[in-house]
Amino acid sequence: MRNNILIIVDNLAAGGAQRQIIEYLKLADKNIFYFKVVNLDSDVTILENDIKQIGLEVINIRHKGFFNLSTLFKLYKIIKYEKPAIVHTFLFTSDLYGRIAAKLAGIPVIISSVRNIDKWQKWHHRLADRILANVTDKITINAECIRPYLVNTKKLPKEKIVTIYNGIDLNRFDNLREPKSIKAELCISDKALMVGMVSRFSEQKDYDTLLKVAQEISKEREDVYFVCVGDGKLKPILDSRFSIRPKGVLSEAEGRDTRNIKFTGLRSDIPDLINAMDICVLSSHYEGCPNVILEYMACSKPVIASNVGGCAELVANGKSGFIVPPGDINSLKDKIVLLLDDKELRLRMGKEGRGLVEAKFISQRMVKETEGLYKQLLNPKIAYILSQFPETHETFILREIKALKEKGVDVKIISLKKCRDRVIHDEAKEFIKDTIYADVSVLRIACSVLSKPLRSLGALGYVLRSYFGKPWEFVKAMYVLAECLSIAPMLKKMRIKHMHSHWATMPTTAAVILNKLTGIPFSFTAHAWDLFIDCDGLEEKINKARFAVTCTGYNKNFMGYFCNNGQADKVYLNYHGLDLSKYVGGQGFKESRNQESKYVRDPQSAIRDTQYAIRTTQYDKISILAIGRLVETKGFEYLIEACGMLKERGIDFECFIVGQGPLEKRLAYSVERIELKDKIKFLGLQTQEQIKKLFSDASVLVQPSVMAGNGDRDGIPNVIIEAMALGVPVISTNFSGIPEVVIDKKTGILVQEKDSNELANAIENLHKDCYLTDKIIKNAREHVEKKFNIDTNVRELIEIFRSNGVL
Numbered sequence: 186m187r188n189n190i191l192i193i194v195d196n197l198a199a200g201g202a203q204r205q206i207i208e209y210l211k212l213a214d215k216n217i218f219y220f221k222v223v224n225l226d227s228d229v230t231i232l233e234n235d236i237k238q239i240g241l242e243v244i245n246i247r248h249k250g251f252f253n254l255s256t257l258f259k260l261y262k263i264i265k266y267e268k269p270a271i272v273h274t275f276l277f278t279s280d281l282y283g284r285i286a287a288k289l290a291g292i293p294v295i296i297s298s299v300r301n302i303d304k305w306q307k308w309h310h311r312l313a314d315r316i317l318a319n320v321t322d323k324i325t326i327n328a329e330c331i332r333p334y335l336v337n338t339k340k341l342p343k344e345k346i347v348t349i350y351n352g353i354d355l356n357r358f359d360n361l362r363e364p365k366s367i368k369a370e371l372c373i374s375d376k377a378l379m380v381g382m383v384s385r386f387s388e389q390k391d392y393d394t395l396l397k398v399a400q401e402i403s404k405e406r407e408d409v410y411f412v413c414v415g416d417g418k419l420k421p422i423l424d425s426r427f428s429i430r431p432k433g434v435l436s437e438a439e440g441r442d443t444r445n446i447k448f449t450g451l452r453s454d455i456p457d458l459i460n461a462m463d464i465c466v467l468s469s470h471y472e473g474c475p476n477v478i479l480e481y482m483a484c485s486k487p488v489i490a491s492n493v494g495g496c497a498e499l500v501a502n503g504k505s506g507f508i509v510p511p512g513d514i515n516s517l518k519d520k521i522v523l524l525l526d527d528k529e530l531r532l533r534m535g536k537e538g539r540g541l542v543e544a545k546f547i548s549q550r551m552v553k554e555t556e557g558l559y560k561q562l563l564n565p566k567i568a569y570i571l572s573q574f575p576e577t578h579e580t581f582i583l584r585e586i587k588a589l590k591e592k593g594v595d596v597k598i599i600s601l602k603k604c605r606d607r608v609i610h611d612e613a614k615e616f617i618k619d620t621i622y623a624d625v626s627v628l629r630i631a632c633s634v635l636s637k638p639l640r641s642l643g644a645l646g647y648v649l650r651s652y653f654g655k656p657w658e659f660v661k662a663m664y665v666l667a668e669c670l671s672i673a674p675m676l677k678k679m680r681i682k683h684m685h686s687h688w689a690t691m692p693t694t695a696a697v698i699l700n701k702l703t704g705i706p707f708s709f710t711a712h713a714w715d716l717f718i719d720c721d722g723l724e725e726k727i728n729k730a731r732f733a734v735t736c737t738g739y740n741k742n743f744m745g746y747f748c749n750n751g752q753a754d755k756v757y758l759n760y761h762g763l764d765l766s767k768y769v770g771g772q773g774f775k776e777s778r779n780q781e782s783k784y785v786r787d788p789q790s791a792i793r794d795t796q797y798a799i800r801t802t803q804y805d806k807i808s809i810l811a812i813g814r815l816v817e818t819k820g821f822e823y824l825i826e827a828c829g830m831l832k833e834r835g836i837d838f839e840c841f842i843v844g845q846g847p848l849e850k851r852l853a854y855s856v857e858r859i860e861l862k863d864k865i866k867f868l869g870l871q872t873q874e875q876i877k878k879l880f881s882d883a884s885v886l887v888q889p890s891v892m893a894g895n896g897d898r899d900g901i902p903n904v905i906i907e908a909m910a911l912g913v914p915v916i917s918t919n920f921s922g923i924p925e926v927v928i929d930k931k932t933g934i935l936v937q938e939k940d941s942n943e944l945a946n947a948i949e950n951l952h953k954d955c956y957l958t959d960k961i962i963k964n965a966r967e968h969v970e971k972k973f974n975i976d977t978n979v980r981e982l983i984e985i986f987r988s989n990g991v992l
Contacts, residue, residue, distance in 0.1 A: 187219040188563055191269035193260070193283040195276040196226035197233050197243070199451065200385070201476040202275045202300045205327070205351050205551070207235050212354075212552045218559065223263060225256065225278055248278065260286035270294060270563055277303065281313055288320040293680060294562045298325045301473035302334045302494055311339050318342060322562050322680070325555075327351050327474035328495025347558060350498075351474045352551030353542065358456050358483045367461035371447055373410045378525055380409060381462035383455055383477045386417030388470065391491070391512060395468045396427045396446065398518045402525075403445040409525060414458055416451045424448050459484045463531060464524050470511050472496055479546050482538030487531050489520045499546070505538035565992055566595045566679060568705075570686040570695050574600040574620055575613035577870055578814060578844075581736075581761040581903045582687050583613050588764070588979040594992065597679060599623060601668060601695060610873050621675065623668040623695075630670040637702060641670065644701040651694070651722035665691055669698040676703055683707070683731075683991040689715040693726050700729070708989070710734040710759075713900040713921070714818070716743060723747055727756070732989045734759050734982070737900045737922025757985050760925075761903055762975030768910035807831075807838040807952050810883035810913070812876065812904040815846030818897050820889035820918065822848075822855060826941035827889075827948065829859040836949060840865040841879060880911045885951060888917040891938040901926050906973045909933070909965035914958050916947045926973065930957070932965040 192210075197203055210220055220241050224230065227245035236243050244263060248256040264272060264286050271294040274283035280297045287295045297317070303310075318324065318341045325347050326332060332348070335341040365375045373379065380399070384390040392413060399411035413423075427446045452458060459465060465481035465488050472494030479499065481488045488506035490496040502508040509516040524531050569586060576582070589596050598620040609617075634641045648666050652659040676684075676699065684699060684707040686692035693715075696707035708730050716723065716735075724747040727733050732755045735741050745753040809828070813819040821842060828840050842852070842865065849867065856865045871879070880886075886908035890899040901922045908915050909926070915933035917923050927933035934951055936943040951958055986992045 187215075187217060188270040188559070189267060190218050190220050190271045190273060190559065191223060191264060191267055192220060193223045193225065193272065193274045193279040195278045196229035197222075197224045197231055197236075198229045199231050201351070201473075202298070203232050204476055206275060207232060207239070208352060208354055208548045209552055209555055210236065210239050210241060212548055214556060217556070221267060221269075223260070223279075223283075225282070248282070256282050257286055261289055264290040264292060271296060271559060274298065276300065277306070277310065280317070284317045284320060294322050294559075295320060296323050296325060296558070296562070297321050298327075299331055299335060299473070300327055302331055302471050304471055314339050314341065318345065319678075321345060323347050323558060325349050325558070328472075328498050330495050330498065331473055349551060349554045349558070350546055351476055351479060352546055352548040353476065353479045353483055354548045355483055355543070358460075358480075361460040361484075362454070362457040364461035367457055371410075371412065371449070373412075373447075374408075376408070378409045378464070379412055379462045380464045380466060380521055380525075381412040381414065381458065382466045382468065383414040383459065383480070384467065384469075385415045386413075386420040386423060388419070389472075390417075391468045391470050392419065392423055394512055394514055394517060395466055396423060397514050398521060399446050400427070401514075401518060402521065406525075407445070410445045410447060412447050412449060412458070412462065414449045414452055414455065420448065420450075455480065456484065459486060462486055464489065464521060466517070466521070467491065467496065468511070468517060469493055469496075474499065479542055482535075482542045482546075485532075485535035485539040487524055487534035488538060489517065489524070499541075501537065501541060505534050505541055561595065562680075564593065564595045565682040566597055567986070567991065568597050568599050568676060568679075568681045568684045570599045570684055570692045570699075571601070572688060572690070572692050573602040573604060573606075574598050575604055575606065575609050575617065577606045577610070579687070580610060580873065583610065583616075584762065584764060584975050585979065585982070586616065587612060588762075588975050589983070592979060592983060594983065594986075597621065597681065599672065599695075601665065601691060607870065612873070621672070623672055625664070625667045626671045629674060630667060633670040633673050633702065637673075640702050640704075644669065644698045647697060647701060648694075651725070661691060662694055665695050666698055669695055669702060673699060673702040676705060681705055683986070685709065688712060689723055689726060693730075694722070697722075697726060697729060706731045706991075708732045708734065708991075710736070711740060711744060712736060713740070714897040716740055718895055718897045728752065730755070731991070732757060732985065734985065735900075736761050738925055739922040740900055759982050759985065760973055760978055761901065761906065762973045762978035763906055763910050763969065764975045765910060765970060768907060805837060806884075807836065807948065808882055808884040809838055809840040809948065810843070810879055810886050810908075811840065811888065812843040812879075812886070813888070813902060814844050815842075815848045815852060817848065817893040818890060818899055819844075820891040820938065821852055823889045823891070823939055823941045823944060824887050825852065825855045825859070825861070825865060827887075827945035828861055828865055830942065830945035831948060832859075832861065832864065834945075834949065836952070838864060838948075841868055841883075842866070843868045843871050843876060843879065845869050876907075877911070880908060880913050883908075883913050885948060886913050886915045887944070887948065888915065888923075889936075889938070889944055890918050890920055890923060892920065899923070905933075906969055910969045910973075912962050912966065914951060914961045915965065916944065916951065926968070928964075928968070931961070932968045933961055 222236055223244045225246050225248040227247045233243050246259050260282055272283055272287035272292050273296040274280045275298045284295055324345050327350055329348055332346055335346055336343045368375055382395055386392055402409055459480055465486045467475055467478055467490040469491050474495040478488055478490060488500050490500050490508060491511035492508045493511050497508050500506045500508055507520040509520055586596050600620050601623050603622055648662045652662040684696045684705055686696040686709040689709055689711040693709040700707045727747045728749050734757045735744060738758055741756050741758045744756045811824055831838050856862055888902050888905050892898045898921045905915050905926055915927055917927050918938040919935040920938045927935055929935040934947045936947050
């Protein structure tokens with residue numbers, strides 16, 4: 186289905202903004218977008234036929250006066266009837282009326298375009314822009330020079346401003362008339378030189394400065410003609426002062442010889458006229474991104490332009506032309522004379538300018554960037570609601586969000602808490618600036634309650650019903666309710682279509698509350714303790730959600746018990762995954778365990794061995810690595826006991842435990858009690874890069890997960906997947922979702938939970954059995970590539986979103 190785009194413009198005069206609209210409409214993808222153009226000045230329709238020739242409809246409105254409510258009403262009716270997905274306005278009057286009407290009509294996406302640094306605007310114009318910026322999704326500009334003006338002078342939000350440079354269709358500049366015929370038409374000798382300017386006659390364009398230079402140069406040489414192309418309110422005045430006169434006839438007013446100055450009026454053959462010029466000028470007082478400079482350069486002409494607006498962004502000073510101070514007659518004259526006297530310089534600069542246009546300013550690029558903006562704004566936006574972002578131990582969520590964004594899914598992160606972690610992974614830092622951190626705003630809460638009193642009462646009722654009997658959880662839920670009342674208006678403004686939370690605890694409570702406040706549907710991903718321990722209202726959360734996701738088959742079966750009859754299929758299994766391009770190597774893939782042993786591989790694995798050489802060396806010392814929060818579910822106390830048994834057996838080892846948590850002092854005491862301080866080291870929190878270095882030195886990863894006394898448990902610890910990807914053999918427990926990744930004697934070793942002796946035996950036996958180790962390393966990597974690849978798993982998640990109408 187095509188998306189309707191309604192373009193609103195002040196008039197259809199032959200101006201730069203209007204020509205850019207036509208350039209875009211000619212090349213826009215009509216299979217994706219359907220366009221109509223609204224012209225607010227039915228008296229100015231010069232370019233209307235150009236739009237109709239593209240096959241598009243033009244709707245004309247007769248707007249007159251300072252503020253015309255009739256115009257607003259007509260626009261509102263048109264917009265309501267057309268039901269566009271996007272309203273895109275150009276120039277101030279259209280920006281004003283178009284955005285108000287689009288907001289009143291409930292249009293989902295509103296774009297404004299600023300084409301100039303409009304110095305004529307007064308305080309009330311700037312105030313209107315500032316107010317309307319709140320209902321505007323993006324403000325496009327055509328030159329970077331406009332950005333500081335909008336941000337610093339107009340106080341518009343910088344994050345909404347997007348630069349899309351003008352583009353021109355180079356086909357317009359092929360097969361042009363011979364310069365000789367144009368000169369003959371203008372009564373100019375074929376051997377004479379032409380200096381030209383194409384622009385409307387207005388104070389902004391400052392024809393006066395160019396004509397004063399023309400007057401001076403005409404007194405000095407007769408082989409130069411100045412051609413002024415365009416129309417405007419100042420043309421009759423300048424025409425009377427600088428009109429063409431027979432040779433030797435002076436102006437009575439100023440005694441000037443102006444015979445070499447010509448005014449052509451409006452012309453439809455602009456490329457032909459430019460092609461006949463030898464030097465092209467734009468002497469404006471202010472500009473945005475002037476199309477005419479691009480047209481000059483497309484004809485391979487040297488350009489002299491005022492140092493205003495985006496002129497310096499288009500003209501490479503000293504290479505494709507010259508940039509001169511605005512209104513500076515002497516500077517302009519000097520550069521014109523320099524080019525008149527140096528044909529080689531004119532040709533070289535013209536060639537350089539043409540190259541710049543071809544590289545940066547063609548219509549195809551402008552169209553691609555504009556359509557990209559449309560698609561970005563029309564893409565469904567998903568709010569990811571998290572307890573805290575970033576969170577050191579939740580790299581799996583970070584990887585998921587990063588992969589979704591890379592695949593074009595527009596994800597907005599909402600964090601219920603500020604980040605409190607001392608260690609922040611590098612990959613998370615790029616997302617922090619765009620994360621919305623929830624706060625409690627009394628004003629926004631009041632607005633939410635007053636605007637949606639029944640919805641607010643419904644949200645309060647949910648909190649009371651779910652948490653009233655649990656004082657501490659009730660306090661937390663009431664605070665989350667306050668946050669949600671503050672956030673709710675922002676979700677509508679951000680055009681959020683769907684919410685997805687991670688953890689079935691307070692983040693999903695927030696999703697339920699926001700669903701009751703806004704009607705925006707939600708889904709959630711459940712992991713482990715949020716299912717088995719802190720599962721307040723889990724049944725209602727599952728059944729109110731559009732769908733639910735979990736990361737193990739073990740969890741999926743558990744969640745199915747809470748589903749209403751026939752709805753168990755709304756719970757999906759989606760394993761966490763790794764970006765395997767970043768998990769290459771590790772000790773298991775680098776070293777040789779026994780120079781005399783030969784490992785026979787099948788032909789298919791030989792392909793793999795060009796990338797990974799499986800280790801076959803038996804090390805004298807075992808390097809044990811354990812990673813995770815220092816909590817009961819990780820079972821590190823059993824690893825410490827197993828290390829004590831290894832010491833008693835005379836086995837040399839070292840053990841590194843990475844992480845922090847409430848059991849740190851107790852575990853450290855256990856190590857000290859069995860006199861293993863020299864063998865077991867607590868490393869605290871480590872970054873992802875530091876952890877990879879630890880993996881590269883490890884002989885084995887031991888993950889002795891257990892069920893805690895309160896029923897808490899792991900799902901599939903992500904560190905197991907990371908170890909397997911990096912060629913480090915894994916020993917873990919036959920518990921929860923772990924057997925889905927660690928298949929005993931195939932992709933790792935499984936032992937019974939809370940059995941220190943069996944754990945010590947597994948470490949010792951794996952160390953001695955090089956062939957089993959090699960088989961495990963090889964199989965583990967293949968298993969991870971098949972089931973725990975972030976690219977594959979995010980595609981599956983996107984398909985889950987898509988099949989449930991989110992995307």
